Each structure stands twice: as C-alpha cells, then as structure tokens.
Amino acid sequence: MIQPDLLPLRIKNLKKRFGTFEALRGVSFELRHGERLAFLGTNGAGKTTMIRALAGRTKPTGGSIEVFGDSARSVTAKRAIGFVPQEIALYGDLTTRENLVAFAKFHGVRRGEISKRVDWALQWTGLHDRSRDLVRTFSGGMKRRVNLACGVMHEPRILLLDEPTVGVDPQSRERIFAMLDELSDGGTSLLLTTHHLDEAQQRSDRIVILDGGQVVADGTIDELVHQTIGSSRLVKVRLDRPMAKAVRYLHQYNRLPAEQLVGHPGSAAFETRIESVTDQLTPMLEAIQRDGYRITDMELQTPSLHHVFLSLTGNELRD
Numbered sequence: 001m002i003q004p005d006l007l008p009l010r011i012k013n014l015k016k017r018f019g020t021f022e023a024l025r026g027v028s029f030e031l032r033h034g035e036r037l038a039f040l041g042t043n044g045a046g047k048t049t050m051i052r053a054l055a056g057r058t059k060p061t062g063g064s065i066e067v068f069g070d071s072a073r074s075v076t077a078k079r080a081i082g083f084v085p086q087e088i089a090l091y092g093d094l095t096t097r098e099n100l101v102a103f104a105k106f107h108g109v110r111r112g113e114i115s116k117r118v119d120w121a122l123q124w125t126g127l128h129d130r131s132r133d134l135v136r137t138f139s140g141g142m143k144r145r146v147n148l149a150c151g152v153m154h155e156p157r158i159l160l161l162d163e164p165t166v167g168v169d170p171q172s173r174e175r176i177f178a179m180l181d182e183l184s185d186g187g188t189s190l191l192l193t194t195h196h197l198d199e200a201q202q203r204s205d206r207i208v209i210l211d212g213g214q215v216v217a218d219g220t221i222d223e224l225v226h227q228t229i230g231s232s233r234l235v236k237v238r239l240d241r242p243m244a245k246a247v248r249y250l251h252q253y254n255r256l257p258a259e260q261l262v263g264h265p266g267s268a269a270f271e272t273r274i275e276s277v278t279d280q281l282t283p284m285l286e287a288i289q290r291d292g293y294r295i296t297d298m299e300l301q302t303p304s305l306h307h308v309f310l311s312l313t314g315n316e317l318r319d
C-alpha cells in the first residue's frame with residue numbers, strides 16, 4: 001500500500017558510467033505528488049540515461065532511487081512507475097486493441113480488469129473507431145498516442161516520458177498534452193524530458209536543467225529566472241523622432257551605469273533594463289512625453305526559459 005505522505009521519487013547522487021565516460025555525475029532531485037516535472041538538456045546531457053535508470057532499464061553505477069520510499073527494484077516501484085520510451089515500441093502487425101491487451105498483460109493487469117482498461121485507453125486516445133486497425137497503418141501522431149496508452153495500462157502513479165512529442169505535428173502535440181493533463185488532473189505525477197523550451201515553460205510545474213550529466217538548475221520558471229537573470233526586464237521604446245536626451249533619461253530612471261545602457265542618441269529607438277515598472281518605467285515615460293516626444297511603440301520583455309537556459313549552459317537547445 002502506497003503511503004500518501006511519501007515522495008513519488010527521490011533521487012540522490014545518481015551516477016552512470018559507460019566505460020570511462022560518466023553520463024550521470026551525481027544527479028539529485030525529487031518528484032512531488034501530482035507534479036508535472038520537465039527535464040531539459042542539450043544533446044547528450046544525460047536525460048535519456050536518467051529516465052531509463054528510473055524506469056529500471058539501465059543500472060546506475062552509484063547513488064539511489066526511492067519510489068514512494070521503497071527501492072527502485074521493489075514491487076511497489078514496478079507497480080507505481082509507467083514508462084513511455086522515445087522510440088515507438090508497438091507491434092505493428094497487431095491492432096490497437098491487441099497492442100493494448102498485450103501491454104496490459106505485460107504490466108500485470110488482472111484478467112478481469114483488462115477489458116475495462118482497454119476501453120478506457122481507446123476513449124483516452126480518441127482511437128475507439130480505429131481499435132481494429134493495424135497499428136502499422138497509423139500516422140506518427142496516432143502511434144505516439146497508442147505508445148502512451150501502452151505505458152499506462154496498469155494505472156501507474158508516476159509516469160516517465162522520454163520526449164513524448166518528438167516528431168509530431170502541432171495538432172498531435174496538443175492532443176498528447178490534453179491526454180497528459182487528464183492524467184495529471186487524476187493525480188498522476190509526470191516526469192518528461194523535452195527539448196522544447198516553450199513546452200517546458202507552459203506545460204510543467206517545475207523544471208530541472210541537466211548539463212553534462214549534472215543538475216544545473218531546479219525550480220519553477222519564476223525561481224529559475226530569479227536565480228539566473230534576476231528580476232530585471234528589458235524595455236524597448238520607439239519615439240516619433242530621434243531623441244538626443246535618450247542616454248540621460250536612461251541614466252536618470254534606470255540607475256544603471258552608463259556602459260550598461262543601450263541608447264542610440266541619434267535614433268528614435270532605445271532599450272534598457274528596469275527593475276520596477278512603478279518606480280522606473282512610469283516616471284521615465286512621463287518625462288519623455290513632458291519633453292514633447294510621442295511614444296510610438298513599446299515592448300516590455302520578461303526573461304524566458306530560453307534566456308535562463310542560455311545563461312546556465314551557454315548553449316542553445318537543438319532545433
């Protein structure tokens with residue numbers, strides 16, 4: 001019986017060595033109840049190795065994995081974890097229903113429960129009218145949905161997903177996220193790897209950034225922005241004509257040293273960073289207008305996960 005007060009996953013100092021190469025160099029983090037946690041990292045950062053270790057597909061060379069307080073090799077862990085691998089792992093020559101039945105049996109679903117679970121999965125994936133079609137005739141997005149269903153036939157409390165939306169079109173991606181939202185609303189804790197920054201930012205509660213086999217950041221998007229970039233926001237202002245006094249305004253209202261200002265004295269546009277809209281931006285805009293300039297355009301940019309990722313790893317994610 002799973003104790004509700006125990007953490008779904010507690011990973012401490014996890015290590016994995018391939019020969020002399022250390023793919024995981026002491027990874028520690030937690031997955032909390034009902035949480036949607038995104039694992040982000042560049043190519044080769046160790047995301048797949050980490051998720052495979054959690055799923056029991058590869059044996060770590062050090063550290064520990066606790067699943068609801070129990071060892072990763074326990075029956076509790078096996079029942080609690082569902083894993084959806086990056087590659088489609090289905091029987092192409094079987095129908096959707098046959099695949100679902102095969103995976104339900106593989107996951108130890110009781111005989112009397114299988115039919116109910118299959119009906120649920122067909123409904124959940126929106127593939128009830130394709131239940132008797134061979135999976136090899138399906139589009140990439142449909143195969144992904146069946147792949148997902150096969151990983152949750154045993155109703156796992158924790159679902160691990162390795163790049164669940166890789167290679168699917170935007171519409172299929174939306175469907176997959178709607179399916180995951182349904183699981184999450186039902187209390188399943190989700191851990192997914194992704195290389196889509198926007199996905200991590202919009203679809204997860206917390207983000208762990210992995211670089212070179214190590215955790216370089218762990219927090220909500222607001223926490224990560226605060227830890228790495230701080231609270232400043234970029235302001236871009238465009239006026240109706242060039243403003244010779246731009247640098248003076250910037251100086252006066254953002255209180256930054258002159259060398260940090262990006263002003264273009266002979267130009268109608270300038271940009272700067274501010275900490276407070278009330279104390280810095282509003283008085284600056286009022287002063288500009290008092291001097292007879294008209295503000296024709298303005299943009300206030302909040303730092304995104306993209307800025308955080310770049311600042312922490314020095315790398316762009318792959319396309």
Ligand SMILES: Nc1ncnc2c1ncn2[C@@H]1O[C@H](COP(=O)(O)OP(=O)(O)OP(=O)(O)O)[C@@H](O)[C@H]1O
Nearest residue numbers: 018021022023041042043044045046047048049050
């Ligand atoms: N079986 C293996 N034998 C040797 N090296 C391996 C093996 N599996 C992974 N590696 C190495 O470990 C490192 C981490 O690989 P991993 O697949 O976990 O990265 P990743 O973050 O998932 O990258 P990607 O986004 O490209 O999938 C890489 O340098 C990879 O070459």
